[in-house]
Amino acid sequence: MTPELDPVIHAQARLRVxxxxxxxxxxxxxxxxxxxxxxxxxxxxxxxxxxxxxxxGYVEIVKTHKGRTPVTYVALTRRGRLAFEEYTAxxxxxxxxxxxxxxxxx
Amino acid sequence: MDEDERPLSPEExxxxxxxxxxxxxxxxxxxxxxxHLAWGAAWFVGFGAFFLHHGLSGTPYARIPITVAMAxxxxxxxxxxxxxxxxxxxxxxxxxxxxxxxxxxxGLTWFFGFLAMWMIAVRFGSLLPGxxxxxxxxxxxxxxxxxxxxxxxxxxxxxPMFVLGAGVAVLNAVGTAAGPGWHxxxxxxxxxxxxxxxxxxxxxxxxx
Numbered sequence: 411m412t413p414e415l416d417p418v419i420h421a422q423a424r425l426r427v428x429x430x431x432x433x434x435x436x437x438x439x440x441x442x443x444x445x446x447x448x449x450x451x452x453x454x455x456x457x458x459x460x461x462x463x464x465x466x467g468y469v470e471i472v473k474t475h476k477g478r479t480p481v482t483y484v485a486l487t488r489r490g491r492l493a494f495e496e497y498t499a500x501x502x503x504x505x506x507x508x509x510x511x512x513x514x515x516x
Numbered sequence: 517m518d519e520d521e522r523p524l525s526p527e528e529x530x531x532x533x534x535x536x537x538x539x540x541x542x543x544x545x546x547x548x549x550x551x552h553l554a555w556g557a558a559w560f561v562g563f564g565a566f567f568l569h570h571g572l573s574g575t576p577y578a579r580i581p582i583t584v585a586m587a588x589x590x591x592x593x594x595x596x597x598x599x600x601x602x603x604x605x606x607x608x609x610x611x612x613x614x615x616x617x618x619x620x621x622x623g624l625t626w627f628f629g630f631l632a633m634w635m636i637a638v639r640f641g642s643l644l645p646g647x648x649x650x651x652x653x654x655x656x657x658x659x660x661x662x663x664x665x666x667x668x669x670x671x672x673x674x675x676p677m678f679v680l681g682a683g684v685a686v687l688n689a690v691g692t693a694a695g696p697g698w699h700x701x702x703x704x705x706x707x708x709x710x711x712x713x714x715x716x717x718x719x720x721x722x723x724x
Contacts, residue, residue, distance in 0.1 A: 422524060426536045433540040437614030444610020448543055483612060498533065504526040 418466045419497045423451065424459045431469065431486040432494050439472065439483035460484060468493055546607050547722055548674070552715030554599035560708030562589030566654070566700035570647055573697070582650065622668065629660040651696040658688040658703060676721075680714045683707070 419428050430448050434440060440448075446456050463469040468490030472483045486494070524532065565585040568578040609616070633656045641649040662685035669678025687706040691699030 420523070420529075422532065425524075425529065425532060429533050429536040430540050433537055433544070434611060435613075435615045438611050438616075439613045441610040441612065447610070448540055485613075501526050501529050501533075505530065 415500055416493055416497050418462065418468065419493060423449075423455065424463060427456070427459055427463065428468065428486065428490065428494050428497075431484065432491060434485065436491075439485040442482040442484060445484055463490070466490075466493075542722070544607070544609060544611060546603050547718070548603065548677070549715045549719040549722070551596075551600045551603045552680075552711045552718060554596040555593075556708050556711030556713075556715060558589070558592035558596040558708075559711060560704050562592050563654070563700045563704035563708065565589065566650065567697060567704055570650075570695075570697035570700055572701070574647075582646065586650075618671070622671070625667075626660075626664060629664060630657070633657055633660050647696040651692065651699055654696075654699060654703065655688055655692040658684055658707065661707075662688055674718075676714045676717050680707075680710050683710050 419425055426449055427445070430445060431440070442453075442456070446453055449456065451459075460469060460471060464471055468487060470485050470487050472485075474481055474483065562585070565580050565588045569576055569580045569582060569585045571577050604619075637653045637656055641652050644652060662681045665681025665684065666678050667681075669675060669681055684703075684707045687702040688699070691702040694702075
């Protein structure tokens with residue numbers, strides 16, 4: 411009876427991407443370099459993970475211009491938020507801590 | 517990539533989530549410590565000078581001309597304002613969208629609040645004797661501060677900011693009823709000291 415873990419999210423790097431985007435308020439986007447810094451990933455590595463998440467419909471990538479410089483904004487979609495919610499619920503269920511706050515260990 | 521693909525245990529996963537959430541919060545939420553300390557010092561020293569000028573029973577405790585007290589308070593508040601602007605600027609937030617817009621509207625709200633206050637104080641202040649005029653300016657500006665601190669405490673939500681705003685609102689009301697000397701004393705010690713305490717509390721919260 412182990413709950414199914416979403417394979418798109420259940421990979422260290424992509425999980426960190428999703429956690430970071432989920433921390434933004436709904437309706438907010440983050441610049442690609444900003445996201446890269448928060449994750450400490452290389453641009454290439456982050457791009458690969460973002461395209462996998464985009465394929466799954468979990469993130470939205472918007473390419474636009476600020477003056478003449480191109481800017482890329484990244485955000486979690488509603489579907490992505492929902493998937494992350496279900497993922498954390500499944501993890502807590504596996505730990506048997508559903509409904510209780512996570513232990514604040516060191 | 518190998519390390520990335522290694523399956524994590526549920527415990528490790530949860531820890532990873534919490535760690536990353538902390539990293540994000542530290543990077544995207546401004547550290548309000550310096551802001552609160554700067555405003556605390558400005559109010560403590562500035563209103564402290566007003567308190568010494570007015571005295572509790574109308575007799576000054578020190579010969580500080582009103583112009584000096586005014587210059588001290590205004591100068592220190594201008595410095596504190598720079599600290600506030602720096603607090604937001606140094607964040608150079610990579611976030612764009614709804615919360616950025618909310619931040620701009622919040623800034624505008626301060627502007628409109630003080631515009632209204634300024635107009636009221638200029639118009640009615642000229643009808644009042646010196647100490648009452650000084651109380652009018654002080655109480656109106658602290659009212660705007662108290663209300664907006666409470667609002668930002670609710671919107672963001674930052675509980676210490678709400679508590680500070682509510683405390684300033686009460687002291688402002690009591691001080692206004694009691695007179696210019698008392699008002700300056702309550703704001704210097706209560707709002708100034710309260711802001712410094714709030715700064716230290718937010719610093720501790722952030723370190724945790």
